[in-house]
Amino acid sequence: MKKEILRKCENDRDDCPVKDVLNRVGDKWSMLTVIMLSDHGTLRFNELHGLIDGISQRMLTVTLKTLEADGLLERKMYPQIPPKVEYTLTTLGESLVPPLMTLYDWANAHMPAIKAARERYGRVTLAAS
């Protein structure tokens, strides 16, 4: 019982950093985008589109804008034709990667246990019928 993990955060509606960040971490494409940029360094729009499997053009645009607004990545635009835009993680963005990796490692390490639990759970409810 360590207590106090969530100090005064519990009752905050808006300015709870946990909710806020978890919100961003949780959305479908943001963290995948961050990881891709961390893996490959600087990437252009279409390179990201190719790397992040399944993302739509629209969502890539939205995701990139949000991450840029949060200061996690930098957008460098070359005013030429055809256009060329490069995205790179900022220092702030890079700093997110290690915490993300601990989560990633946890996921890899415990996924078997979770899958097993899910099947067990499924069989239980099934057996009851």
Place this chain on the structure above:
Amino acid sequence: MKKEILRKCENDRDDCPVKDVLNRVGDKWSMLTVIMLSDHGTLRFNELHGLIDGISQRMLTVTLKTLEADGLLERKMYPQIPPKVEYTLTTLGESLVPPLMTLYDWANAHMPAIKAARERYGRVTLAAS
């Protein structure tokens, strides 16, 4: 350029542990619930309802079921009237807390920078008009 963070995970649709776990981490109430249970140990339904500010009865039920199905918490029911049900993190659930805390710490540490970035971003687009 560390490469290979996302090894062969990029193109997987379903069995990508990152997507799967991030999906759970990202939903509105799961991690808050886990943290509450980590903070307080064993809790009853209504205690959780009181602690997690703003959660609806329905979502608490859904969240608890999902977490139970994933093997992250254990549900102990006392067949009495009125009913009494206790929820406790499993070992697996407890193991999620440290990775979660690194994320929480990151959030606390960098929230000012993110807020600043958001305001800067807002002012930029404003200045353009």
Place this chain on the structure above:
DNA sequence: CTGGATCCTAAGGGATACTG
């Protein structure tokens, strides 16, 4: 007290077509 069952809306997000 601990939920289950419904209803309903707001947001997330895909597909497609168009543009500088």
Place this chain on the structure above:
DNA sequence: CAGTATCCCTTAGGATCCAG
């Protein structure tokens, strides 16, 4: 190439009422 603009469907999730 790098988006923007629409349309539309699906899902998350709140409110409410009911039940053992």
